[in-house]
Amino acid sequence: GQQLNQSPQSMFIQEGEDVSMNCTSSSIFNTWLWYKQDPGEGPVLLIALYKAGELTSNGRLTAQFGITRKDSFLNISASIPSDVGIYFCAGTGANSKLTFGKGITLSVRP
Amino acid sequence: EAGVAQSPRYKIIEKRQSVAFWCNPISGHATLYWYQQILGQGPKLLIQFQNNGVVDDSQLPKDRFSAERLKGVDSTLKIQPAKLEDSAVYLCASSLWTSGSEQFFGPGTRLTVL
Numbered sequence: 001g002q003q004l005n006q007s008p009q010s011m012f013i014q015e016g017e018d019v020s021m022n023c024t025s026s027s028i029f030n031t032w033l034w035y036k037q038d039p040g041e042g043p044v045l046l047i048a049l050y051k052a053g054e055l056t057s058n059g060r061l062t063a064q065f066g067i068t069r070k071d072s073f074l075n076i077s078a079s080i081p082s083d084v085g086i087y088f089c090a091g092t093g094a095n096s097k098l099t100f101g102k103g104i105t106l107s108v109r110p
Numbered sequence: 111e112a113g114v115a116q117s118p119r120y121k122i123i124e125k126r127q128s129v130a131f132w133c134n135p136i137s138g139h140a141t142l143y144w145y146q147q148i149l150g151q152g153p154k155l156l157i158q159f160q161n162n163g164v165v166d167d168s169q170l171p172k173d174r175f176s177a178e179r180l181k182g183v184d185s186t187l188k189i190q191p192a193k194l195e196d197s198a199v200y201l202c203a204s205s206l207w208t209s210g211s212e213q214f215f216g217p218g219t220r221l222t223v224l
Contacts, residue, residue, distance in 0.1 A: 004152075033212065033213075035215075040217070040218075040220075041217050041218070042114070042201050042203075042215030042216050042217050042218045043153065043201075043215045044215070045212055045213070045214060048212050088152050088153075090152070097155060097158075097166065098143075098155065098213060100152025100153050100154070101152055102150070102151055102152050103151075103152055
């Protein structure tokens with residue numbers, strides 16, 4: 001089945017730093033979505049990507065849909081303490097089912 | 111615009127008991143999803159409804175799990191009887207239409223089976 005790989009499992013950065021997260025797949029995806037989940041809450045959609053090569057920004061967040069359609073990255077610039085949380089990539093492939101990665105836990109040191 | 115509502119937020123039961131979760135999607139969203147999220151994992155789709163019809167229930171353990179969306183709006187997910195491995199967060203999501211569409215999640219119900 002479709003699988004998405006996110007690593008590392010955890011990232012630790014200093015407040016004000018930029019951070020980049022990558023998500024890869026062994027199969028082609030048609031849509032890439034990035035979600036953030038805070039403790040005790042459901043995932044919140046950050047950015048949606050629909051076309052290979054697409055680069056989209058949402059405030060300090062920028063995400064790209066890889067040209068090969070097998071990867072995507074999310075960049076957070078000038079991190080702040082409220083960026084702490086779990087970041088999931090998700091995508092839909094040929095079966096139109098949304099598949100999630102295992103998530104990356106981001107910690108921001110003040 | 112109100113988001114996806116879920117209740118209860120927390121539930122603790124003993125194994126072999128039954129439990130039900132409720133979801134009210136965003137108004138106008140035709141597609142509703144139930145996901146299971148085990149600690150340390152991403153959400154895993156259990157069942158997808160388009161209006162009141164099931165689109166995909168291939169990953170629903172049908173011997174113990176059931177779900178319905180009778181009037182194409184609210185939905186309930188039931189587990190009977192519960193097992194220890196059912197301990198997880200159960201997330202409901204909705205989207206305007208089916209394929210490739212952005213999904214919006216509720217806060218989830220955290221189930222603990224003792």
